[in-house]
Amino acid sequence: DADVTQTPRNRITKTGKRIMLECSQTKGHDRMYWYRQDPGLGLRLIYYSFDVKDINKGEISDGYSVSRQAQAKFSLSLESAIPNQTALYFCATAVSNTGELFFGEGSRLTVL
Amino acid sequence: AQSVTQPDIHITVSEGASLELRCNYSYGATPYLFWYVQSPGQGLQLLLKYFSGDTLVQGIKGFEAEFKRSQSSFNLRKPSVHWSDAAEYFCAVGAPTGYALNFGKGTSLLVTP
Numbered sequence: 001d002a003d004v005t006q007t008p009r010n011r012i013t014k015t016g017k018r019i020m021l022e023c024s025q026t027k028g029h030d031r032m033y034w035y036r037q038d039p040g041l042g043l044r045l046i047y048y049s050f051d052v053k054d055i056n057k058g059e060i061s062d063g064y065s066v067s068r069q070a071q072a073k074f075s076l077s078l079e080s081a082i083p084n085q086t087a088l089y090f091c092a093t094a095v096s097n098t099g100e101l102f103f104g105e106g107s108r109l110t111v112l
Numbered sequence: 113a114q115s116v117t118q119p120d121i122h123i124t125v126s127e128g129a130s131l132e133l134r135c136n137y138s139y140g141a142t143p144y145l146f147w148y149v150q151s152p153g154q155g156l157q158l159l160l161k162y163f164s165g166d167t168l169v170q171g172i173k174g175f176e177a178e179f180k181r182s183q184s185s186f187n188l189r190k191p192s193v194h195w196s197d198a199a200e201y202f203c204a205v206g207a208p209t210g211y212a213l214n215f216g217k218g219t220s221l222l223v224t225p
Contacts, residue, residue: 033212040121042202042217043156050211058212090155098144098163099206099213103155 003027006091006104014112019078021107023091031094032074033101036060036087043090049074081111114139116205118216125193126224133188133219135177135203144206145186146213147177151199159201162186173197198223 004025013019025032030051035043045058047066055066063085065077078085088108092101115138125131137143144163148156160171167179177188186203200220204213 035215040217043215045212048212056211094212098161099210100144100146100158100161101148101156101204101213103148103157105155 002105004091004093004102004104006089006107008107009105010108012110012112013081015082017081017111019081019109021076021089021091021109023074023076023104025072025074025091025093025102027093027102028071029093029095029102030071031096032068033092033094034058034064034066034074034076035090035092037090037106038087046076046089078109081109083111085109086111114143114205114207114210114214116203116214116216118201118203118219120219121217122220122222124222124224127195128192131188131190131193131197131221133201133203133221135186135188135216136184137186137203137205138184139205139207141207142181144208144210144213145177145179146204146206147171147175147186147188148202148204148215149173149199150202150218156202159188193221193223195223195225197221 033048034046049068091104117136146161147159150156162169200218202218203216206213
């Protein structure tokens with residue numbers, strides 16, 4: 001089993017729908033992240049969390065929210081999806097002292 | 113804040129040829145540096161990392177990278193490319209006091225027969 005698991009792996013939805021992407025990890029890391037990948041733009045940070053009570057915005061948090069339900073679970077929500085949120089989303093965990101990231105397989109979201 | 117630039121968007125090399133992917137970073141002190149690879153339809157896998165010490169770092173799959181402080185660079189190299197190396201490569205930079213890695217925009221590698 002993967003150390004960082006994302007569900008769903010693929011999702012097609014319509015504009016205005018609420019979407020949740022879920023992430024769970026078995027690495028025991030406190031730090032968890034959500035990144036968004038778009039062609040030609042690399043990975044951009046949406047939100048990050050250092051523990052259950054610590055949630056922080058990244059560079060592109062508008063239109064997104066997150067929930068850290070437990071040390072091992074970190075979910076990303078799109079309250080009202082729009083087409084420019086069509087992208088590949090990655091959850092990652094990190095080693096605290098170096099920031100080395102461990103990625104999930106990604107969730108491909110298409111908003112029509 | 114730290115940042116990273118990958119000057120080459122696409123690179124094409126012949127199988128068996130050598131490879132160098134460029135990465136330049138911006139940070140006032142010694143950063144933490146990483147190279148990740150993303151094969152088609154896959155997540156990101158760590159190739160190698162640099163924190164301190166020996167500036168030539170060996171990674172998986174026969175890759176290596178050299179940290180050059182004077183040039184603010186961390187270029188990735190491989191002496192002989194295999195067709196399976198075709199992928200997207202991302203350089204990332206972090207800081208000892210940072211909260212997250214910053215990624216370059218990636219270099220797409222095509223390997224021709």
